[in-house]
Amino acid sequence: MTTRPLxxxxxxxxxxxxxxxxxxxxxxPDASVNDIARAAGVGRVTLYGHFENRAALVSAVVERAMAxxxxxxxxxxxxxxxxxxxxxxxxxTWAVTLRYGALVVAAERSxxxxxxxxxxGAPRERAQWLIDRGRAEGRFRTDLPASWLxxxxxxxxxxxxxxxxxxxxxxxAAAHAIAATMLGLLTxxxxxxxxVAALTAH
Amino acid sequence: MTTRPLxxxxxxxxxxxxxxxxxxxxxxPDASVNDIARAAGVGRVTLYGHFENRAALVSAVVERAMAxxxxxxxxxxxxxxxxxxxxxxxxxTWAVTLRYGALVVAAERSxxxxxxxxxxGAPRERAQWLIDRGRAEGRFRTDLPASWLxxxxxxxxxxxxxxxxxxxxxxxAAAHAIAATMLGLLTxxxxxxxxVAALTAH
Numbered sequence: 001m002t003t004r005p006l007x008x009x010x011x012x013x014x015x016x017x018x019x020x021x022x023x024x025x026x027x028x029p030d031a032s033v034n035d036i037a038r039a040a041g042v043g044r045v046t047l048y049g050h051f052e053n054r055a056a057l058v059s060a061v062v063e064r065a066m067a068x069x070x071x072x073x074x075x076x077x078x079x080x081x082x083x084x085x086x087x088x089x090x091x092x093t094w095a096v097t098l099r100y101g102a103l104v105v106a107a108e109r110s111x112x113x114x115x116x117x118x119x120x121g122a123p124r125e126r127a128q129w130l131i132d133r134g135r136a137e138g139r140f141r142t143d144l145p146a147s148w149l150x151x152x153x154x155x156x157x158x159x160x161x162x163x164x165x166x167x168x169x170x171x172x173a174a175a176h177a178i179a180a181t182m183l184g185l186l187t188x189x190x191x192x193x194x195x196v197a198a199l200t201a202h
Numbered sequence: 203m204t205t206r207p208l209x210x211x212x213x214x215x216x217x218x219x220x221x222x223x224x225x226x227x228x229x230x231p232d233a234s235v236n237d238i239a240r241a242a243g244v245g246r247v248t249l250y251g252h253f254e255n256r257a258a259l260v261s262a263v264v265e266r267a268m269a270x271x272x273x274x275x276x277x278x279x280x281x282x283x284x285x286x287x288x289x290x291x292x293x294x295t296w297a298v299t300l301r302y303g304a305l306v307v308a309a310e311r312s313x314x315x316x317x318x319x320x321x322x323g324a325p326r327e328r329a330q331w332l333i334d335r336g337r338a339e340g341r342f343r344t345d346l347p348a349s350w351l352x353x354x355x356x357x358x359x360x361x362x363x364x365x366x367x368x369x370x371x372x373x374x375a376a377a378h379a380i381a382a383t384m385l386g387l388l389t390x391x392x393x394x395x396x397x398v399a400a401l402t403a404h
Contacts, residue, residue: 108315113307113364141386141395144379147370148362152383155361159353162315168349177346181354184343184387187395193343195391 014050016040021061026101029109029165033057058110062119065100070122072096078126082134084199086186087179089130090157093123094175097161104161120154127153134186141188149186156181216252218242223263228303231311231367235259260312264321267302272324274298280328284336286401288388289381291332292359295325296377299363306363322356329355336388343390351388358383 006014020040024031033054037047051057076092078085097104107116117124128150134140140149160178163169169177179196187193208216222242226233235256239249253259278294280287299306309318319326330352336342342351362380365371371379381398389395 105315113310114368141382144382145371145375148365148379148383151361151365151370152358155357156354159357160350163350163353166316168353169347173347177350180343180346180391181350181387184389184391184395185383187386187389189382189386189395189397192394193386193389193391 025103025106029102029106062107066119069096082139083194087199090179091175102165105165140186227305227308231304231308264309268321271298284341285396289401292381293377307367342388
């Protein structure tokens, strides 16, 4: 990256490349740099002038997508019953994840796991805050580390995105599956697992 | 791969390479082909004569490890209460996973997700069988697809292996965390989440 301000046409090229890369990877997680350059209407040389390699491009696309995810989730009301708030968080997270289609698959295939995890800093903090509140109020289990429960939430959401991509899970069944899975996973031993429908009907 | 029978020294080289690759990747998931050749006491050329590239070598190591995992799990008694049987399955799976250290991490970094999933065919079928039985007996939830529950079990186990590698989860806490997480995840809505300790104490 240069420290000089980017010329307007360079900025436009970068935006076009990121936009095209997002759309192309959402359809085909194995799309090549050539596919992306073609979709962006720029040459390979121009693309490589801005992004050193395919992983750097995927990384920039993921960073941009996560900023969008974060903006959507920031607007959510997570007050009230922690279990009902978790269902709202899962629904909203899934709706915004859907915009990006197979990008989750592309990220996991192209980037080191630690980098994928690091890109999820803000959503992870939000989930952690809600899980901590649910634990403090006795609604969520405290017999396992909070960080493990947050990791499970992240992992289950990504597994759902992969299962939808593989055709194993219907797109419109995924949000319910994630929420139902997470409520079971978070319920303290000795307590009754809540029903997702009962929490959302009001 | 040649169709002629391998000469005894070629067979010995392959065994030495697979043994060294397993031990090396268990310690360092990013170990290079050079590191592995050195540990096996063979030259790079010999190694590449048997394995086309690093991914092919990792793939062969994973296949061999999964055969070992399967042999251990085949000996398990999975009769009786499905929830208690699940705890035994998780404990045994985790104990054998531990033998392979960071190999899970290496596999996920080096191989396409579909290939990692395909390598788990036999353990996945065993988990599917137990989950189906638990569903038929009313012990496990039937409001989510069985394949999704099996995927969750696989995903949570791999997340635990990664969390132990990252130092987020203590090695000796992982089997309990996976079992407790899975029992919560499998409990039908409206039912009480069982306690792992209560299931194993007798």
